[in-house]
Amino acid sequence: MARLVDVIEDMIKEMIDENNGIATINRSALAEQANCVPSQITYVLSTRFSSGQGYIVESRRGGGGQITVTRVDFLNKFEYLKEMIDAIGDAVTQQQARILLEGAVSAGAITKRDAIIIMSAVSDRALGLVETETRSKVRARIMKNLLLALISE
Amino acid sequence: MARLVDVIEDMIKEMIDENNGIATINRSALAEQANCVPSQITYVLSTRFSSGQGYIVESRRGGGGQITVTRVDFLNKFEYLKEMIDAIGDAVTQQQARILLEGAVSAGAITKRDAIIIMSAVSDRALGLVETETRSKVRARIMKNLLLALISE
DNA sequence: ACACTTTGACTTTCTTTGACAATTAGATTA
DNA sequence: TAATCTAATTGTCAAAGAAAGTCAAAGTGT
Numbered sequence: 001m002a003r004l005v006d007v008i009e010d011m012i013k014e015m016i017d018e019n020n021g022i023a024t025i026n027r028s029a030l031a032e033q034a035n036c037v038p039s040q041i042t043y044v045l046s047t048r049f050s051s052g053q054g055y056i057v058e059s060r061r062g063g064g065g066q067i068t069v070t071r072v073d074f075l076n077k078f079e080y081l082k083e084m085i086d087a088i089g090d091a092v093t094q095q096q097a098r099i100l101l102e103g104a105v106s107a108g109a110i111t112k113r114d115a116i117i118i119m120s121a122v123s124d125r126a127l128g129l130v131e132t133e134t135r136s137k138v139r140a141r142i143m144k145n146l147l148l149a150l151i152s153e
Numbered sequence: 154m155a156r157l158v159d160v161i162e163d164m165i166k167e168m169i170d171e172n173n174g175i176a177t178i179n180r181s182a183l184a185e186q187a188n189c190v191p192s193q194i195t196y197v198l199s200t201r202f203s204s205g206q207g208y209i210v211e212s213r214r215g216g217g218g219q220i221t222v223t224r225v226d227f228l229n230k231f232e233y234l235k236e237m238i239d240a241i242g243d244a245v246t247q248q249q250a251r252i253l254l255e256g257a258v259s260a261g262a263i264t265k266r267d268a269i270i271i272m273s274a275v276s277d278r279a280l281g282l283v284e285t286e287t288r289s290k291v292r293a294r295i296m297k298n299l300l301l302a303l304i305s306e
Numbered sequence: 307a308c309a310c311t312t313t314g315a316c317t318t319t320c321t322t323t324g325a326c327a328a329t330t331a332g333a334t335t336a
Numbered sequence: 337t338a339a340t341c342t343a344a345t346t347g348t349c350a351a352a353g354a355a356a357g358t359c360a361a362a363g364t365g366t
Contacts, residue, residue, distance in 0.1 A: 005311065027356060037313055042357065047310090062320025064156035065355035117267075120302035121274045126295045134282055142279045142295070149273035158321065180346060190323055195347070200320090215330020218345040 008044045025067040080109035091136035118146050161197045178220040233262035244289035247277050271299050
């Protein structure tokens, strides 16, 4: 028979998958669903969802309390940004920049906020004073610097 | 079910938003609206609108008494960034940019992280391809765009 | 034998409620 | 006018309620 820990682990992972990388758990409700005591959930969380395993677990006690489990993918994020920097290369147009940033957001590599910030720095409006011949090159350079700053922080 | 505290917190924040950063509250009326005892309002105020969270709460008892909640952080931040944009003007050197950003961080107007990001976009390294005569002007333009993006987010 | 699971009693934290106290503006009275 | 009363407000505090956390003892599988 499958071990309880495994059952619960799967349940939580499924919740995470179904919900964009974030599961919001009501401990006692989940315990009831899995037919076990609430502290079992705590046990699974601490043995299978540690930060070393790529998860962030936050919780609140008291009325309306809850546990949230977030899956973070540092490696992928890092890889993604590196590839993005490659893709930018020596020059990038405003359109290309926008597309790259949108892709990064939906891949979860950067936040929407950061995308907006970066876009505001490399828009044609921001770079209006740069001659059109070099503009795409300047844009590429700024954008790569911004992405590197995001990575190494 | 949504927590009562959260509901009330949102109600108050909405009032603040709708009214220029200042909410004037009648405790018992708000309690009735939220379907709770008046002291619940007091509880929310003390746990969610402390000065550490950027709010000033003042009150008066007795006939015609009331509670006012003022948001300070956002206003100050906003003002600070506006002045910063003024200070940048048409042109700004790398040194000046760094000093302005450090000031903004210690004033709490922007986070250290954002300062690093902005600096990475306006450093001489990022703007290396821009001719030296126009570089300070380009830098000013990018920096102002970035700050505006921060403000309006 | 050992490491890992499962259970449950007890603890800690946060929220909700209600009774009672303090304060104030305005009306009433001496 | 000055003092007093009254009604309208907010403040305080402790108890009850609603989660999640801890830890040690008992159970299981290899």
